[in-house]
Amino acid sequence: MLFTIYYLHRHWEYKDMVISLQWLPDKCEIQSRLMALKRMGIVSDYEKIRTFTVAIVGVGGVGSVTAEMLTRCGIGKLLLFDYDKVELANMNRLFFQPHQAGLSKVQAAEHTLRNINPDVLFEVHNYNITTVENFEHFMNRISNGGLEEGKPVDLVLSCVDNFEARMTINTACNELGQTWMESGVSENAVSGHIQLIIPGESACFACAPPLVVAANIDEKTLKREGVCAASLPTTMGVVAGILVQNVLKFLLNFGTVSFYLGYNAMQDFFPTMSMKPNPQCDDRNCRKQQKEYKKKVAALPKQEVIQEEGDIIHEDNEWGIELVSEISEEELKKSSGPIPDLPEGIIVAYTVPQKQEDSVPEVTVEDSGESLEDLMAKMKNI
Known part of the structure; x- marks a missing residue:
């Protein structure tokens, strides 16, 4: 089963009265809403979600909501890392x-x-992963903390x-x-992003780092005294939502997984x-x-690219309309120049036609020996 719901018992004390409430949602209805993705053809096998393990580093504004969404989706196992x-x-x-403060x-x-x-398995670690001693343990749990112990997440x-x-x-x-996904919300709380990072295939976080990382600046020195970052549950909720949506698409193999979505x-x-x-x-x-x-x-085996010839349109139609070239093949050859000898695989886009000689016959005029004035006088008398 993807989801098991137990009785939730709550009571409130008001003066001398104790009010008790027992609530049991319809388990079948919850399952059917998740499995509808399969019936509608969105996911081929949604129950496969129970076989996956996801590690979440940082259980703050984005991480906590991300963990809740994955829990409600029926993920198999969650590893949570935070020291705050x-x-x-x-x-x-x-x-x-x-009431959870402290x-x-x-x-x-x-x-x-x-x-x-x-039904979800949980493994929690309350430490800072950036310290030397904790980093080794963090690496170990990423490598061996899968749903089946000894398998990676x-x-x-x-x-x-x-x-x-x-x-x-x-x-x-x-x-x-x-493979991992990075997420973040801006300091002014009105923008955020998610990023899928597949080592070797896509850019890692160090391939194009922010200036504060590339310049080896200690980010602790950038924090201004008395000024804290803004925080909006709406922005964090949106970022967590698109992060989990991308996680589901990646794990269950449906839709298009974004490498970066802002x-x-x-x-x-x-x-x-x-x-x-x-x-x-x-x-x-x-x-x-x-x-x-x-x-x-x-x-990987190379796939041969087969170019399909385009369908001939209007080759035959009920109206008997035909397209006829206005230039005959013979006229086309005459209007083209000679094709030069070229290496194999090279063709010319067009040829320059040869210069045709004037077809008007030449007329030879014999010299009569008469002057120009005499010739003009003859033309007047004619």
């Missing part, structure tokens, strides 16, 4: 609740997500808010050859593009993956 705690300042975002984000997320769908999602963590994920995935809330603009990997990328593992990808492409 839930604060009351986070309540302007979705997912977290005031808990680690991964602990609070796991508790909420298990109540939503107990199917996809890594970056939902972090700093370049250092993004570069750490990029380094790990390039070394492992692990979102500008001011103009409701969604730019798309794709970038090839940089052969001079600073990440040596990226360059190694590029070579491996080229070998893989070269080993």
Whole structure:
């Protein structure tokens, strides 16, 4: 089963009264709404979603909503990585609740997500992946933390808010050859993006890094005193939505997966593009993956391109209309010049016709020896 719902028991105390409520949604209805994708021909096998494992790094404004959406979609297993705690300042975002303040984000997320769908397996890690000791463990879990222990995860999602963590994920995935998706929301909270990164096939995060990364600037020095980034649950919800939509298309193989999809809330603009990997990328593992990808492409059997002749239109019609050339073949040959000898495979677009001699016969006039005045006098008398 894709989704199991248990009784949710809630009670409120009001003065001397205790109000209890038991709620049980229709399990079959929930399943049918997901399986309708298969009946409508959108997805060939939606139940396959339960066989996938996704790792989410960063359980903040985008990551927490992403985790909830994947949980509701019936993903097989989720790995959550974050080292931050839930604060009351986070309540302007979705997912977290005031009573969870003080808990680690991964602990609070796991508790909420298990109540939503107990069939999903959860593995949480409360640490910073950018430290040396934690990086090795992070690599190990990406390589061996699949639904079946010892197998790699199917996809890594970056939902972090700093370049250092993004570069750490990029380094790990390039070394492992692990496909991942990067996401982000701008500091002014009115734009965001998602990006699919396949090591060797598409540009990695280091192939075309932001200026702050390319110039080796410590981003901590860029933060202004007393100024914090803006945060809108709407923008984060939109970015999380298009991220999970791309995840589902990638895992279940339907629709078109965007390599880069941006979102500008001011103009409701969604730019798309794709970038090839940089052969001079600073990440040596990226360059190694590029070579491996080229070998893989070269080993694929070449497909012969068969050019089909276009259908002849109006060759025969009920009205007996025919198209006849106004120039005969003989006239066409006469109007063309000689074709020069050219190497095989080269043809001329047109030829210059030979210069034709004047066909008017020449008239020879004998000299009579008379002067011009005498000739003019004769013409007057005629």
